[in-house]
Structure formats: C-alpha cells, structure tokens
C-alpha cells in the first residue's frame with residue numbers, strides 16, 4: 001500500500017491556506033500588470049504609505065490638548081510640533097524623492113534587468129517568514145549604520161543630524177532624512193528582498209509594513225494599541241524607544257526590534273514626561 005508521506009511533494013494537493021493570496025495575485029496580474037511591473041511602483045508604494053500613515057497622527061498633533069483621549073498618551077506633552085515644522089519635514093521628504101529617488105530609479109531602468117512577475121502567489125506562511133527575515137536583516141544593518149553615525153562626529157554632522165533636528169519626533173519627521181541616509185535605507189529596502197529571494201507580493205507587504213513601523217516610531221504618542229504593545233516580551237521598541245532616542249541620541253539605535261540594543265547595552269527605557277499644569281488665574 002502506498003504511504004502518502006512517500007509521495008513527492010509536488011503531487012500533494014495544496015492546502016487551502018496556501019492558495020489564499022492567489023485570487024489577489026491573479027487580480028493584480030490581470031488588471032494592474034502595467035502598474036505593478038513598473039520600476040516606479042515600489043517608490044510610489046513607499047511614499048504613499050508614508051503620506052497616508054502620517055496624516056492621522058498629524059491631525060492628532062494639530063488637535064493636541066483638545067482631544068484628551070489621545071493627548072494623555074503624548075510622550076513629550078510640552079513639545080508640540082507646529083504646522084511649519086510638519087510642512088518642512090514633508091517638503092524635505094518630497095524634495096528628496098523628486099530630485100534624488102526618482103532619477104535613481106530612471107538610471108536603474110537602464111542598468112538593472114527587468115524583473116519578471118511569477119504566476120503563483122506566495123503562501124501566507126511565505127509572506128510572514130520572508131517579511132520577518134527582511135525586517136531582521138534591515139534592523140541589523142540599520143543598527144550598525146545608526147551606531148556608527150552617532151559615534152563619528154563628522155558622519156553625524158553631515159549625514160544623520162538632519163533627522164535629529166527635533167527632540168520630540170512627529171509622524172512627518174519619519175522621513176526627514178539627508179540624501180545619503182535616504183539612499184542607504186532605500187538601497188537596503190530594495191536589495192534585501194532580492195538577496196533573500198522574496199516574492200514581489202511579500203516585498204510590497206514588507207514595504208508597507210516597515211513604513212508603518214517607522215511612522216509609529218515617530219508619532220510621539222505611546223498609544224496602548226501600537227505594535228510594540230501588541231507584540232509580547234518587548235520585542236519591538238516602537239514609539240517609546242525611538243522617542244527616547246531623539247531625547248537621548250546615544251541610545252536605542254535599532255529601528256524596529258529591541259534585541260540588539262539589549263545585547264549591546266544601548267537600550268534605554270522611556271521616561272515619560274508629565275504635562276506642565278497650566279495655572280489659570282481668575283482675577
């Protein structure tokens with residue numbers, strides 16, 4: 001009698017969970033092939049993620065104390081960003097993308113081979129494992145880069161200081177980066193999924209998810225439902241760790257996870273500041 005476990009893997013019927021993303025992938029291939037195969041698509045996806053994820057937190061910043069439900073979670077309540085600061089951060093990101101990222105993509109069209117899109121969708125398990133692998137690799141690369149740029153005064157001054165203009169970060173300041181920093185981060189974001197042979201759909205999911213994590217790092221609110229609270233054992237640093245990095249720059253170098261900072265003794269817990277009680281004198 002034939003034992004099912006002896007069948008070659010390709011003869012086993014696919015599990016239902018393996019096919020969950022196939023309808024979505026077929027839809028994208030059939031209706032949006034031109035868009036998703038464009039070399040500009042990853043940039044468009046990354047920038048629009050930054051734009052749309054930042055908007056709700058910018059609204060919170062503008063409303064400030066008028067919405068106590070959220071303002072109670074503000075990490076540095078005495079430091080509110082102004083609309084001018086928000087506009088400056090956003091315009092820096094927009095300028096860098098228009099004048100440096102887009103020309104780089106145009107040049108890459110003539111240098112790099114055109115990637116082909118596979119017919120099969122990834123499994124959910126594949127998206128998760130590829131996503132985790134890319135995030136862990138990027139986290140390690142950025143930890144080393146970030147550590148070096150805080151240790152070396154010239155590197156800090158010319159490349160990383162622009163990101164530290166504000167002691168209290170806010171959502172739009174996520175991408176207030178110098179051109180070399182943006183290009184380095186962009187290079188890893190592009191090359192890491194290729195190095196790890198990720199499916200294009202996994203890559204796009206990682207792009208959106210990592211930008212969500214980066215925006216969360218900078219929101220300036222320690223909201224109880226953010227990822228660092230949802231993922232157990234303090235595995236993720238989130239806004240408390242990164243806000244502390246902006247207050248005390250030689251700490252919490254990792255962008256997403258907390259293990260490197262814990263291992264190398266650079267983890268510093270957040271000390272939440274209390275809002276200054278305003279004295280109202282009725283005379």
Ligand SMILES: [Zn+2]
Nearest residue numbers: 163169218242
């Ligand atoms: Zn930052």
Ligand SMILES: [Zn+2]
Nearest residue numbers: 146150160249
């Ligand atoms: Zn820094």
